[in-house]
Amino acid sequence: MxxxxxxxxxxxxxxxxxxxxxxxxxxxxxxxxxxxxxxxxxxxKQKNVQDVKIGWRSVGVYGNRIANLSQIMLDIIEEESADGDYETDSILGITVNGIPYATMISYFLDKELIIYKPHPSRKDGYFSSNFASVKGKKIIVIDDVCSTGETLRRTIKDIREEGGEVKLAIVIASKMQEDEIDGVRLRSLFRASLIGKE
Structure with missing residues (x-):
């Protein structure tokens, strides 16, 4: 804390x-x-901040803990795939914190791995050429925390512009109340909510 x-x-x-x-x-x-x-x-000057800090360092320092959380994400992915009746070609990890989970999930599912890096100041990003391409792929997006949804929106937009289709976005923790982002189902392991008045 x-x-x-x-x-x-x-x-x-x-x-x-x-x-x-x-x-x-x-x-x-x-x-x-x-x-x-x-x-x-x-x-x-003003002490009432409107945010919640999400820390998951206890998980991130050991590969087996990352694998265990990835297994939970995998279970949610399989549930969503069955409910939505769709197949997936690739798992996309958003740098930096989504990559370890996406890597584990792509391994468990034997699917291609895509790496996306949002640009820190512009409204776009890029896909690493060292990993799978996006075009024509049905993709699940993995990240650690969704605060305002800005990074996920940019990722979804860039995937669509490159000819890919996002089937699901899944994060460890979401600060958003919505279950959908730009027409894509959003799932999280945990949801953080502010309660009470300012």
């Missing part, structure tokens, strides 16, 4: 290393708006 001062110091440290607010938000599992708010030190 981080205090606001600790989060600020961590965000500032990453900013000083040349990371963009978007990259910092991915690293700290916060929304971009929260990172901008932190770095502006607005929290010294």
């Amino acid at each position: 981080y205090s606001l001062d600790e989060l600020y110091n961590k965000a500032l440290q990453l900013k000083n290393k040349g990371m963009s607010d978007k990259e910092i938000s991915t690293e700290l599992h916060l929304s971009v708006n929260t990172v901008t708010w932190l770095l502006a030190r607005d929290f010294t």
Whole structure:
């Protein structure tokens, strides 16, 4: 658990290393708006932040724990595939944190692996040429945390523009209340919700 001062110091440290607010938000599992708010030190004036920090480091430090969470994601994928009556060609991992889970799931399912890297400042990203291509593929998108849905929306848009079809998006934790994003079913292992009034 981080205090606001600790989060600020961590965000500032990453900013000083040349990371963009978007990259910092991915690293700290916060929304971009929260990172901008932190770095502006607005929290010294206003303490009621509208975000939830998601930390899963206890899982991420051991491969067997990543494999175990991936097995749960795989179970959800199989459930959704049966309900939607569709097959999948490829598993796409969004860098950085979606890659380990996507890799495990592609291994379990014996499917191609696609790697997508969103650009930190532009509204697009790119697919790594070292992995499978997107065109003509039925794809499941894997990431760690969905905060505002911006990264997933960009990913879905870029997949469609490259001629792929997104069948499902699955994340470890979602801060969104919606079960769909740009017409794609969104599933998560956990959903974080703010409750109460400001």
